[in-house]
Amino acid sequence: MSDLSPRTDRPAMAFIPRSSFLVWLNLAITLLIGGAGFGLGFAQGLSAQLVILYTVISSAVLFWLINYVAVVFESRRAAVQESETGEGARSASGAKGVWQGNRALIIAMGLLLIAYLIVTATVPAFRTVPNLLGFLLLEAILVFAFKVSGVFVHGRSAFIGLIVLLALIVISSFTIPGFLSGPNIKAILLFAAFLGIACVGQTLVALLGGLDLSIPFVIGASNIGLLYLIGLGVPSWLAFAIVLTVGGIIGLINGVLSYRLQGQALILTLGMGFAVAGFVQILTSIGSSFSGNVYGTVPGWLQNLAAMNGVTFGLAVPPTILLWIVLAVIVIIALRYSAYGRYIYALGGNRRSAKLVGVSEFKYWTLAYTISGCFAALTGSLLLGWSGGGFIGVGDQYLFTTLAAVVIGGTSLMGGYGGYGFTVIGVLVLQVLSAFLIGIGLKYEWQQFIFGLLILPMVALYGRMPHIRSQV
Amino acid sequence: MSQSRGSQNTYLLVPILLIAVLLSTAVIRGPNLVSLSGFGSAIIVSAPLILATYALMALAVAGRGTVDLAVGPLLAFINVSVVKLNGLGVVTSPLGVFIVALGIGVLYQLLFALIIIVVRVQPIIVALSGFLALTGINLVILPRPGGVAPDWMSSWGLGNTIFSPVLLMLVIATGGWLLFTLTSFYGNLRMMGYDERAAYTSGVRINIVRIGAHVIAGLFVGLAAICYTGLIASGDPTQGTTMTLTAVTALVLGGISLSGGRGGVTGALLGALNLFLIGYVLATFNFGAVQAFVTQLFYGLILVLSLLLTLLVPIIGRYVYFISPFAAFMVLGSIVAGIMLQVSTQTTYVATSTAPVAVPAADVLGRYLLLLPGDPTGAGLPSFSPLLQVLFVLAAVLLAITFTIRVTVAEALSLRLGAFLYAFVSALILLLFFVVAGQSQPLPGDQPASLGEQR
Numbered sequence: 001m002s003d004l005s006p007r008t009d010r011p012a013m014a015f016i017p018r019s020s021f022l023v024w025l026n027l028a029i030t031l032l033i034g035g036a037g038f039g040l041g042f043a044q045g046l047s048a049q050l051v052i053l054y055t056v057i058s059s060a061v062l063f064w065l066i067n068y069v070a071v072v073f074e075s076r077r078a079a080v081q082e083s084e085t086g087e088g089a090r091s092a093s094g095a096k097g098v099w100q101g102n103r104a105l106i107i108a109m110g111l112l113l114i115a116y117l118i119v120t121a122t123v124p125a126f127r128t129v130p131n132l133l134g135f136l137l138l139e140a141i142l143v144f145a146f147k148v149s150g151v152f153v154h155g156r157s158a159f160i161g162l163i164v165l166l167a168l169i170v171i172s173s174f175t176i177p178g179f180l181s182g183p184n185i186k187a188i189l190l191f192a193a194f195l196g197i198a199c200v201g202q203t204l205v206a207l208l209g210g211l212d213l214s215i216p217f218v219i220g221a222s223n224i225g226l227l228y229l230i231g232l233g234v235p236s237w238l239a240f241a242i243v244l245t246v247g248g249i250i251g252l253i254n255g256v257l258s259y260r261l262q263g264q265a266l267i268l269t270l271g272m273g274f275a276v277a278g279f280v281q282i283l284t285s286i287g288s289s290f291s292g293n294v295y296g297t298v299p300g301w302l303q304n305l306a307a308m309n310g311v312t313f314g315l316a317v318p319p320t321i322l323l324w325i326v327l328a329v330i331v332i333i334a335l336r337y338s339a340y341g342r343y344i345y346a347l348g349g350n351r352r353s354a355k356l357v358g359v360s361e362f363k364y365w366t367l368a369y370t371i372s373g374c375f376a377a378l379t380g381s382l383l384l385g386w387s388g389g390g391f392i393g394v395g396d397q398y399l400f401t402t403l404a405a406v407v408i409g410g411t412s413l414m415g416g417y418g419g420y421g422f423t424v425i426g427v428l429v430l431q432v433l434s435a436f437l438i439g440i441g442l443k444y445e446w447q448q449f450i451f452g453l454l455i456l457p458m459v460a461l462y463g464r465m466p467h468i469r470s471q472v
Numbered sequence: 473m474s475q476s477r478g479s480q481n482t483y484l485l486v487p488i489l490l491i492a493v494l495l496s497t498a499v500i501r502g503p504n505l506v507s508l509s510g511f512g513s514a515i516i517v518s519a520p521l522i523l524a525t526y527a528l529m530a531l532a533v534a535g536r537g538t539v540d541l542a543v544g545p546l547l548a549f550i551n552v553s554v555v556k557l558n559g560l561g562v563v564t565s566p567l568g569v570f571i572v573a574l575g576i577g578v579l580y581q582l583l584f585a586l587i588i589i590v591v592r593v594q595p596i597i598v599a600l601s602g603f604l605a606l607t608g609i610n611l612v613i614l615p616r617p618g619g620v621a622p623d624w625m626s627s628w629g630l631g632n633t634i635f636s637p638v639l640l641m642l643v644i645a646t647g648g649w650l651l652f653t654l655t656s657f658y659g660n661l662r663m664m665g666y667d668e669r670a671a672y673t674s675g676v677r678i679n680i681v682r683i684g685a686h687v688i689a690g691l692f693v694g695l696a697a698i699c700y701t702g703l704i705a706s707g708d709p710t711q712g713t714t715m716t717l718t719a720v721t722a723l724v725l726g727g728i729s730l731s732g733g734r735g736g737v738t739g740a741l742l743g744a745l746n747l748f749l750i751g752y753v754l755a756t757f758n759f760g761a762v763q764a765f766v767t768q769l770f771y772g773l774i775l776v777l778s779l780l781l782t783l784l785v786p787i788i789g790r791y792v793y794f795i796s797p798f799a800a801f802m803v804l805g806s807i808v809a810g811i812m813l814q815v816s817t818q819t820t821y822v823a824t825s826t827a828p829v830a831v832p833a834a835d836v837l838g839r840y841l842l843l844l845p846g847d848p849t850g851a852g853l854p855s856f857s858p859l860l861q862v863l864f865v866l867a868a869v870l871l872a873i874t875f876t877i878r879v880t881v882a883e884a885l886s887l888r889l890g891a892f893l894y895a896f897v898s899a900l901i902l903l904l905f906f907v908v909a910g911q912s913q914p915l916p917g918d919q920p921a922s923l924g925e926q927r
Contacts, residue, residue, distance in 0.1 A: 027609045138824055250821035259777055262637075263537065266596075267724050268779050270717065274772025281765035286620040366866055399713075414594070452605025455597065456587065468672050 017070040026066045034059035064392055108142055108457070134171050142166050157410020157418075168432045176439035184435070186317065190308060192431040193324035193385070195401060196424060198379040200331055201251070202402040203205070204345045207335075207348045208368050209415025210265040214254055215376040215402055217273030219246055220279035221394030222380030227296045227390035228284040236299040244377050250276055251373020255366030262365075269369075283329035292372075298388050306385035320382055331420040345369065347417030368386020404451060405430050408458050476877035483727035483734065486778065487742035487801055490725070492804035499812050501756040506812045512633050516703050518748040520547065522735040522741055523696030525646055525726065527689040529740040530649075531595075532723060534685035535665030535732025538595040539723075540584070542602035542695060544716030548709055549606050550697035551574050555619035555707030561869045564622050566699045574694035581690030585683045603716070619707040628702030632753040638702060641695050649737040652688070721775045722747045727782060750774060804885075806872070825844055905909030 007209035017023055034055050116135045141163055172179045198215055205212045222243045231238035254272050258265040303318050304311060312319045335341035343364055346354040355361055376395075383394050409426025411418025430451070437447045504510045524543050531538040540546075546678075550573045557563040563572050580602070587598050628638060653657055660681045664671040672678050700715075726743025728735035750770060759766045 025888065028720050070744045102519065257494055257776065257780065260783055264724070264782075266539065267720060267730065270720070271775030273774045273778065274717075274771070275776065276770050278765045278767070278769030278772060282762050283771065285762050331592045400600060403600055404604070407600070413596060432604060443606040445609065445615075448607050449608030449612070452603065452608060454599045455604070456591070459593050467592065467596065468668060468678065 013363075017067060017074055019074070022070045022074075023067070026070060028062060029066060030059050030063040033062060049084060066333050080353055094169040103359075105142065108383075109139055112138060112142065134175075137167055137171065142325065150371050156460075158422050159428055161409060161422070164430060164458075165425065165429050168436055169428070172432070172436040172439060176436065179439060186321075187308065187320045188435050189429050190306075190318050190386075193318075193320045194306075194379055194383060195318075195323045195398070195405060195431065196427045197327060197375055197382065198398050199402050199405050199423045199427060200327065200375045200420065201368070203331075203367040203370050203408050203409075203418070203420050204266075204344065204411050206367055206406050206411050207344050207415055207418060209348050209351075209413075210262060210365070210368070211403070211413065212251075212269045212332055212369060212372045213266055213399065213403075214250065214269040214396075215372065216395035216399040217277040218250055218373055218376035219380040219383065219398055220392040221276050222388035223384050223394050224392055225280050225285050226381050226384050227298065230299065231296040235303065240302070240381055243381055243434065244374055247373040247377020247380075248370050251370040252375075254373060255369030259362055259365050271383055283389075295389065296339070298385060302381070302385035303388065304385075306382040306388030307388075308386075311318070320386075328420060328424050335419055340364070340367075346415060348417070350416070354399055365455065401430060401451075407455060483729075483782070484739055484742065486781050486785070486801050487725060487727050487739060488745060488836055490746050490778070491671055491742050491749065492808050494753060495808045497809050498749050498753050498756070499808075501753055505752065508633065512630075512636065514748065514752075515642070516628060516636065518744060519642055520696045520700035520703060520715070521748060522642060522719060522723060522744040523692050523739040525722040526645060526649065526717060527692035528691040528697065528719050529728050529735050529737065530685050530692060530728070531730050532730055533661060533665045533686075533732060533735045534682055535668055536588075536595050537731060538588075539599065539720060539730055540602075540689065540918060541599040541716055542580075542584075542606055543719055544714065545603055545606035545712035546577065546611060546710035547697045547715055548610050549580075549613075550694060551701050551704075552614045552619075552705055552707045552709050554697070554701050555621060558622045559619050566622070566624055569622055570647075570694075570698065573698050574691055575849050577694035577697065578687050578690035578693075581686035582683065583684035589679050589682060603712075607712055610712060612674070614709045616708045617706065617708040617710065621701045621707075621918050622738060623706045625698075625702045626705055628699075628705075639698050641699060643662040645692060645739065646737050647694055649688075657681065662733050664732075685889070718747060718771070720743075721771060724775060724782075725778045727785070729780075729782075730771055747771075784860045795873050820884060840873075856898060878905070 017026075038051060038055045038060055040435065042048075062353060084091065112135070120131075144163060169180075178184060196300070198219065202215060204213055225246070226239055226243045229242060230236050232367055234242070254269050258268045261268055282295075305323075306373060307318060309316070311317075313320050334346065341416075342357045343354065346357070347361060347364055351361060379398070384390060405426035406418075406423050407413065407426070408429055409418065409422035409424070411422050433451070433454070434447055437450060442450075505514060521800075524547055528540060529541055544839050553576060554563070554569055554573055557572060562570055577729055580678055584595075587593060588595050605650070628636060659677045660671065661684070663674075663676050664676060664681050664768075669677060722743040723740065724738035724743070725746045726735075726741070728739045728743070728883065751767060753762075754770055757766075804906050
């Protein structure tokens with residue numbers, strides 16, 4: 001995860017705790033869980049190749065994660081011990097002190113309790129043990145999120161996101177039969193991959209303090225545009241390249257035009273998106289009797305790339321998922337260690353100082369938008385492979401979900417804080433939640449309603465602005 | 473010196489210019505616009521958009537980059553609620569419907585304001601949250617377009633009269649905002665939008681001001697939803713996104729700054745009308761199956777272009793400070809009104825071509841003179857010879873131009889569009905309506921009746 005910012009008080013790559021006891025403990029936990037997963041995999045009758053792959057990957061990720069958490073706790077404790085003498089005087093005593101320290105937590109827990117009681121009192125079918133357990137789990141998450149996440153200086157949002165993700169997976173695997181089955185996980189990851197690829201650009205742009213609302217329109221336009229080009233007889237790889245290039249050019253135009261209008265990038269990209277979608281639809285409906293829809297055959301390699309039954313190097317995993325993972329690693333590393341990534345953070349954090357240091361604002365701004373357009377086009381092309389037919393409205397739901405994933409992950413829309421690792425967590429939370437809601441039988445509109453209500457508290461946990469009093 | 477003499481409202485020049493061009497094109501392309509039903513349907517079709525743009529405008533002026541993306545879904549939510557409650561027979565009376573619509577709008581916006589103030593999240597995130605939640609719940613309340621609006625609303629959507637309750641609502645909303653601009657609260661609002669810290673340090677109670685702006689926006693959304701319900705005479709949960717996008721476009725077309733502090737009801741009105749006219753003009757061209765796509769393309773292009781034009785506002789303010797927007801409005805308005813009357817009288821001639829002299833010259837002349845302000849002698853003309861008539865018209869035109877220039881100079885110096893001039897412009901527009909009403913419908917007597925009945 002990219003929530004580890006290089007600090008001055010310790011080496012940037014310190015993923016290993018100082019105390020060797022913690023290292024051994026972590027290793028033991030990892031081996032235990034890895035072994036359990038290994039056994040479960042064989043018990044479920046998966047092929048040995050897959051089981052070994054999954055076990056290795058999950059153990060590595062888990063080991064890295066707990067080591068990271070241990071490091072954060074260690075350094076935090078040291079910092080607290082250093083400053084303990086100064087802070088001792090501030091803490092008030094008694095009930096008032098407790099209330100002042102935990103006001104938000106108590107209010108949130110109270111609200112949740114009231115909501116639970118009301119629903120329980122009114123809907124008889126709701127009075128079941130799993131629901132009670134789920135409620136208690138939610139309260140526990142709240143306590144955890146408020147009390148433990150305070151320990152993290154950076155990456156609070158990522159930590160909360162991970163907790164929520166974990167809780168969601170636990171709840172859904174208990175309440176929904178077959179939630180943890182291979183096909184379901186594959187489906188969740190596949191849709192997460194589409195959303196994640198579309199979010200690459202949105203994250204970069206948000207890090208600079210802008211927004212790109214042209215993404216859904218570019219997705220839809222590239223979706224029908226690619227099929228149209230293939231239908232004209234253009235070789236499919238060339239058509240793919242053309243669509244990606246055109247997407248990049250649209251992004252470039254977005255960037256150049258919005259450079260002087262940064263406060264209104266939101267509206268400008270919206271307008272560009274409208275224009276692009278309209279233009280491509282006009283183009284594709286000339287000489288066609290189906291206005292707006294394009295019919296044709298999708299080439300096999302594209303279908304294999306994104307369809308549910310796609311195969312990667314003999315593994316029954318759609319290559320899109322692998323592509324997303326590789327992309328995520330590249331973007332995270334690039335944002336963290338390349339000059340380009342650091343300059344983006346610098347510009348988003350304080351534009352004026354970055355400019356004075358000599359960073360070309362125009363260059364990075366347009367580059368971020370270009371990347372955004374390019375990845376939107378890539379998502380549209382992949383969605384064509386997934387669905388097998390061109391449809392302009394395929395990108396519509398990405399208008400706000402890309403934004404929601406970025407926001408839930410914890411990247412600030414004001415720029416300068418966040419990263420693609422955060423967005424990956426946001427994407428996974430959204431997709432798992434969506435799968436959970438579908439699993440318990442809620443329709444799309446209820447999902448949307450819950451997404452909307454979810455964004456606010458998640459952002460409120462970490463994305464609050466300072467009071468105007470402290471800004472003067 | 474030259475800086476201080478420029479009008480504050482130079483940003484209106486772009487939308488004014490645009491509306492003149494669009495209105496002329498619209499009238500020439502589709503002469504039906506200049507008729508009783510043409511104006512009537514134009515008002516009812518554009519009213520929800522205008523009022524929704526007002527709501528966005530009130531929030532945009534409050535600053536912090538508040539673009540309430542949820543305005544469309546909120547409108548649809550009120551629409552769906554009203555239709556649903558009407559279907560259940562709970563709320564059917566006009567008073568009840570107004571209370572429900574305005575109440576929901578105000579409550580939602582109040583919640584919005586409180587979240588911004590207490591939780592201190594960026595407004596765009598609250599708006600996004602509200603957008604998703606409301607879009608979802610709309611489909612839960614009413615899964616597909618349907619339902620019936622209250623009976624007393626059923627005649628609104630026909631749009632065959634200008635003086636409908638919808639126009640009354642528009643006038644009340646516009647007038648209300650203009651009255652509001654006279655208060656010191658408005659000054660505080662603009663100050664807060666322009667620089668929140670400065671407002672806070674100079675003692676403005678910014679929380680109260682912000683709540684006030686949101687309550688006003690809520691009222692506007694409620695009115696917009698009532699107009700929308702009247703327009704479609706049923707419930708439609710699906711149009712929220714489109715309404716948001718068009719209202720935001722209209723806001724930008726009206727030259728209102730999304731970064732706060734600059735904006736007004738005039739800009740919002742002009743922007744919404746511009747957008748309506750763009751749609752109207754495009755509809756007069758027959759693009760066949762790709763009509764919707766062409767409209768989409770043009771909406772997008774015009775949005776981008778008008779955003780780029782706002783970059784020119786400071787330049788305009790620097791170099792053409794002597795042109796007040798009001799003067800531009802007057803000059804272009806009379807030109808467009810002339811074109812409109814020309815087109816409408818032309819159709820009269822065509823319609824009565826069997827009797828070429830059916831319309832007396834004096835009538836036409838009188839109609840023209842009606843538009844020229846400051847000339848009271850339009851009545852006793854018919855006995856003059858054609859030469860004298862031409863001379864008289866020339867004199868009247870000169871008089872009008874002099875008057876306009878005088879007003880213009882005074883306006884450019886006074887820095888603000890005064891209330892008197894607003895009254896003057898609205899009187900002008902009302903006169904135009906009367907002319908058209910009298911022309912298309914020989915029975916002006918039933919208009920007050922319909923107006924009174926609806927109230």
